[in-house]
Amino acid sequence: MPEARVIPMPAPPQAEPTPESSTAEAEWDQRLAQALAFLRRRLTGEYEVDEFGFDEDFTDRVYLPALRPLYKSWFRVETFGMHNIPDTGGALVVANHSGTVPMDGLMTALAVHDEHPARRRLRLLGADLVFKLPLVGSIARKTGNTLACNADAERLLETGELVGVYPEGFKGVGKPFADRYKLQRFGRGGFVSAAIRTGVPIIPCSIVGAEEIYPMIGNLKGLARVLGVPYLPVTPTFPLLGPLGLIPLPSKWLIEFGEPIPTAHLGPAAADDPMLVFNLTDEIRETIQQSLYSLLMQRGSVFS
Amino acid sequence: MAPKVVLVTGVSRYLGGQLAAALATDPRIERVVGLDSVRPSSELLPASSRVEFVRADIRNPLIAKVISSAEVDTVVHMNIGTSPGTAGGRTSMKELNVIGTMQLLAACQKADTVRRLVVKSTTTVYGSSSRDPALFTEEMDARAVRSSGYAKDSVEIEGYVRGFSRRRPEVSLALLRFTNFIGPTIDSMLTRYFSMPLVPTVLGFDARVQMLHEQDALEVLRLATVGSYNGTVNVGGEGVLLLSQAIRRAGQIPVSVPAPLVASLGGLLRQTGIADFSPEQLRFLNFGRVVDTTRLNDDFGYRPRFTTAEAFADFCAHQRPVIDPARIRGIERRLLRAATLNRIQEPVDA
Numbered sequence: 292m293p294e295a296r297v298i299p300m301p302a303p304p305q306a307e308p309t310p311e312s313s314t315a316e317a318e319w320d321q322r323l324a325q326a327l328a329f330l331r332r333r334l335t336g337e338y339e340v341d342e343f344g345f346d347e348d349f350t351d352r353v354y355l356p357a358l359r360p361l362y363k364s365w366f367r368v369e370t371f372g373m374h375n376i377p378d379t380g381g382a383l384v385v386a387n388h389s390g391t392v393p394m395d396g397l398m399t400a401l402a403v404h405d406e407h408p409a410r411r412r413l414r415l416l417g418a419d420l421v422f423k424l425p426l427v428g429s430i431a432r433k434t435g436n437t438l439a440c441n442a443d444a445e446r447l448l449e450t451g452e453l454v455g456v457y458p459e460g461f462k463g464v465g466k467p468f469a470d471r472y473k474l475q476r477f478g479r480g481g482f483v484s485a486a487i488r489t490g491v492p493i494i495p496c497s498i499v500g501a502e503e504i505y506p507m508i509g510n511l512k513g514l515a516r517v518l519g520v521p522y523l524p525v526t527p528t529f530p531l532l533g534p535l536g537l538i539p540l541p542s543k544w545l546i547e548f549g550e551p552i553p554t555a556h557l558g559p560a561a562a563d564d565p566m567l568v569f570n571l572t573d574e575i576r577e578t579i580q581q582s583l584y585s586l587l588m589q590r591g592s593v594f595s
Numbered sequence: 596m597a598p599k600v601v602l603v604t605g606v607s608r609y610l611g612g613q614l615a616a617a618l619a620t621d622p623r624i625e626r627v628v629g630l631d632s633v634r635p636s637s638e639l640l641p642a643s644s645r646v647e648f649v650r651a652d653i654r655n656p657l658i659a660k661v662i663s664s665a666e667v668d669t670v671v672h673m674n675i676g677t678s679p680g681t682a683g684g685r686t687s688m689k690e691l692n693v694i695g696t697m698q699l700l701a702a703c704q705k706a707d708t709v710r711r712l713v714v715k716s717t718t719t720v721y722g723s724s725s726r727d728p729a730l731f732t733e734e735m736d737a738r739a740v741r742s743s744g745y746a747k748d749s750v751e752i753e754g755y756v757r758g759f760s761r762r763r764p765e766v767s768l769a770l771l772r773f774t775n776f777i778g779p780t781i782d783s784m785l786t787r788y789f790s791m792p793l794v795p796t797v798l799g800f801d802a803r804v805q806m807l808h809e810q811d812a813l814e815v816l817r818l819a820t821v822g823s824y825n826g827t828v829n830v831g832g833e834g835v836l837l838l839s840q841a842i843r844r845a846g847q848i849p850v851s852v853p854a855p856l857v858a859s860l861g862g863l864l865r866q867t868g869i870a871d872f873s874p875e876q877l878r879f880l881n882f883g884r885v886v887d888t889t890r891l892n893d894d895f896g897y898r899p900r901f902t903t904a905e906a907f908a909d910f911c912a913h914q915r916p917v918i919d920p921a922r923i924r925g926i927e928r929r930l931l932r933a934a935t936l937n938r939i940q941e942p943v944d945a
Contacts, residue, residue, distance in 0.1 A: 320935045324943045331927045331942065335920045336843030342835055342885060343729045344803045422882075423725035425799025425854065433801070433837075442728040442735070 343443070344432035345414075354434050358401050365541050366500060370402050372548040375494055378409040381448040382551065383486045384455040386496035387474055387579055388463030391505035391524045393417075394539065395464075395498045399455060400434075402546050414447050415455045416440075416482075420520065441485050448489040455496075456482045458572075465522040468506040472499070472587060474580050480572040483554075484562040487571075492551035495575050497582040500544030503593050505529070543595050545586045549578055597623035597821050598669035598711060602662060604653055604699065605674030606646070607631035609781050610715070610809070612639035614671065614816045615646045621821065628665055630658070631674065653695040659702035662709065669711040670703055671820050672696065675752060677717075677745050677784060678873050685744070692748040693755075700759040703766070713769045713819045714756050718805075718829060719746040719875065720772065723882045729803075730887040733772070733827045744875045769819040774831035774886060777906050778809030779913035784876055786910065791870060792917050794842045795860060795880075798851040802883025803835040808906035811899040818897055828895050829886040832903040838880060841907055846916020854881070 329352050332338050338348040362368050376382060386399060400413040415431075416439035422428040437443045439456065447454045457463060462475040486493050509525030529536025552575065554561075561567050601618055605611040606629030615629040616639075629640065632652045640646055647665075651657050653674050662670070674695060676688045703709045721727070722737030737750075753770065760768045776783040785806065788794065807830060815830050842849045852860055861877045864870040892898050901909065927942045 317938075320939050321943075323934055324931055324939050327927050327931055328943045331923055334843060334918075334923050335846075336836075336840040337920075338840070340803070340835060340837055340840065342803075344801075344835065344837060346837070419726045425797075428725065429799060429801040432803070437729050438726065440728050442730070442732070446730065 340433075343414075343435065343437045343447075345412075345435035346433040347435075350434045354430070355401060355404060358397055359405075362398055362401050362405075365539070366398065366504075366544040368398055368402060368500070368544040368546060370406050370546045370548070372550075373403075373407050375548045375551055376403065376407055376411065376453065377492070377551070378411075379451065381451045381489060381491040382453050382494055383444075383448065383482060383491055384413060384453065384494045384496050384548070385482060385575055385579070386455065386457055386498055387472075387583060388457035388459045389466070389471065389498070390464060390501035390539075391507050391526065392539075393457070393464050394504055395501035396436075396455065396457065398501070398544065399496065399498065399546060403453065411453045413455045414452050416444055416457075418460060441481055444482065444485040445489050448485065448491050458482050461521040465507070465510070465524070467510070468502070468508055471502040471506075472583050474576055474583075477572050477576045480565075480568045483568045483571050483575070487554045487557050487562040487568070488559045490555040490557075490559065492553050492555075493571075493575060494551050495549040495578045495582070497547045497549070497579050497586055498544070499546075499583060499586040499590055500542045503542035504539035506540070540594075542593050543590055545590055547582055547586055549582055596823075597621070599624065600626045600628065600665055600667045600708075601669045601671060601820060602628045602630060602665070602667040603646075603671045603673065604630045605672075605715075606640065606648065607633045607635040608673065609639065610776075610812060610816065611673045613809075613813050614673070614820070616640060616644050617813060617817050618820060619645045623821075626665060628661065628667065630661070652691075653699045654691070656698075656702075658699060659705055662702050662706045666708045667706065668708050669713070669820060670699070670709055671713040671715075671816065672699060673715040673816075674699075675715060675717075675749070678876070688745075689748055692745075693751050696752045696755055700755055704759060704763055709763075709766060711767050711769075711820075711823075712756070712759070713816070714752070714771065715816065716753055716756075716770055716772045717745070717749050718772045718774050718831065718884055718886050719879075720749050720753060721884055721886070722746060723875070723879045723884050725882060727882060727884065730885050731829070732887045733829055733890055744873045746875045767823060767825045769822075769824050770827040771815060771819055772827065772829050772886070773812060773815075774805045774807050774829070774884070776809055776812055777806040777910045779910060781809040781812075784872070787870055788872070789841065789845045789847060789910070790914065792847065793850045794845075794847045795852050795857070796838055796842070796849045797857055797877075797881050798853045800854070800881045802838045802880055803885050804838055804841060804883050804903070805831045805835050805885045806903045806906050807832050807899065808901035808909060811901055811906070814900075815891075815895075815897055818895070824895050826890075826894075828890050829888055830891055830899075831886050831888050832899050832901055832906050833888065834903045835883075835885050836903055836907060838883065844907060845911050845914060846918045846920060848917055 340346045396415045403411050403413040412435055415436040417431055417436050421431050458477040459475040505526045507524045511523040515523035603615045606615050612635050615627050618624055619627045627646045629646045629648045649661055675692050721731040722739045724739035726738040775785045777785050857877050861872045931939055
């Protein structure tokens with residue numbers, strides 16, 4: 292038995308017992324001071340960005356707080372298997388894509404940041420269209436996302452970042468409502484080779500709920516081609532109700548992170564073995580599809 | 596082995612003049628020959644310097660004679676114009692850049708004494724588009740096709756340089772791809788841009804910008820000239836600044852211009868002589884460009900003394916800001932004291 296030790300008592304809190312009104316006041320003062328300091332940093336450029344243009348100050352003080360009400364009250368997101376995401380080191384989260392507007396990416400990133408004990412950042416890989424659009428592209432970069440290409444994915448993974456990817460791309464996010472929860476082709480398996488080359492685990496992620504936010508019942512293909520976008524959705528409320536149609540339906544969301552699939556034992560050379568890459572891609576796709584079905588059973592009704 | 600006789604082209608520009616002057620102080624180098632079509636100013640290249648100035652155009656056949664008679668062993672090619680305004684129009688800029696390089700390389704190929712070539716190229720060869728990877732490494736090609744201008748010239752120049760290298764494999768070649776220069780004394784596209792009181796930006800875009808301090812640029816050029824590094828290398832400061840962030844740090848006022856109007860604004864600025872921005876420089880304001888400098892650090896063996904942010908801060912320290920950061924802090928302090936009834940006296944820092 293170890294010897295008894297004297298454990299110093301934690302010092303009592305310094306603050307005097309104050310009436311509730313004055314602590315609330317102090318808190319308000321602090322918030323105001325923080326907000327003013329943030330504004331000053333914006334006006335003087337005294338904040339840091341990483342090579343990818345990720346601006347933590349903006350993300351934490353403007354972007355994530357703006358998404359939180361949507362996450363908590365509107366979609367009532369529930370997460371499962373958060374322990375499958377490691378506390379440190381690179382890992383690749385691979386998820387299904389849906390919802391006409393890629394809201395699932397934003398919600399998954401917020402879920403990981405708010406509910407993972409290490410408050411990790413999920414760095415998403417986006418289509419080039421995202422970075423071509425004014426405002427959308429610059430916000431996407433400022434909030435830590437980058438272009439979906441192997442160079443960027445591997446650079447992030449090598450530096451120990453948590454990277455999120457939606458291999459279905461536009462085929463997933465822009466699919467008709469009738470095809471909901473049916474996984475589309477998983478790209479060309481580029482994400483798998485990026486993970487193998489950097490030796491990081493792949494974490495399958497299944498998102499239920501995003502399919503119903505903008506049910507796509509039609510697609511104005513001709514107009515989409517003229518505008519240079521991959522699809523132009525018709526939903527029950529858009530364009531019928533005009534700007535009101537932009538409000539997403541309040542479906543109930545479930546996000547599950549599955550068991551990590553290790554790739555380190557394969558060695559970087561395995562990334563050049565197409566058969567292995569295809570098989571691993573299929574395995575991950577199948578895992579996500581199965582877990583989508585069981586999450587759907589678990590959820591019951593769409594707006595529950 | 597240090598070079599004996601160095602020829603520097605473009606010696607009337609800031610970096611060319613500085614490099615020639617720096618090489619002239621190296622006792623191992625016997626002769627430094629500076630070449631340009633205009634005489635360098637006396638402050639750039641003082642008469643006391645032992646740089647021998649030859650007034651000639653690199654397109655002139657005389658250049659072959661200069662190389663052979665001086666027995667030049669190292670050629671540093673820096674006579675590459677970046678904007679049409681300073682070169683006297685786009686046609687003559689292209690003429691000088693592309694044809695000039697061809698002529699210079701032809702002269703080098705004939706000269707048996709030449710055994711090292713250093714070319715000041717640019718990261719503009721990677722282009723600038725929404726489809727760019729976050730960082731370009733030396734092996735990558737541009738994602739978007741370059742239509743014209745400085746970027747296209749640079750790509751063509753690099754092509755001719757590679758061709759020369761194939762024909763004269765025994766000549767070692769350092770192809771230096773520089774990012775944008777910044778600093779208190781240099782005159783570059785970015786120093787002109789950030790000196791405008793109202794700085795135009797593209798609405799809805801915020802480019803990532805990587806910069807290189809003029810002293811680091813000079814040091815890399817000097818090391819490349821006296822060293823033996825063989826190959827292509829990106830040269831840039833560590834880290835990036837967002838364009839909007841840099842404008843704020845400089846204390847200037849950004850003005851967002853919708854993308855379709857940017858080109859005509861650029862034309863207007865050029866015509867009125869306020870600023871001279873080529874179309875690809877304006878496109879750069881959309882997307883920016885960042886390069887990987889691992890090769891510079893590990894293979895070339897140089898780590899820039901200034902990061903992008905430090906280099907920019909050095910530039911800002913010599914500028915007069917429109918909005919002084921101290922004033923913003925003062926306003927913040929007053930607002931804070933008023934709103935909290937003096938309960939909080941000083942602004943908080945993160």
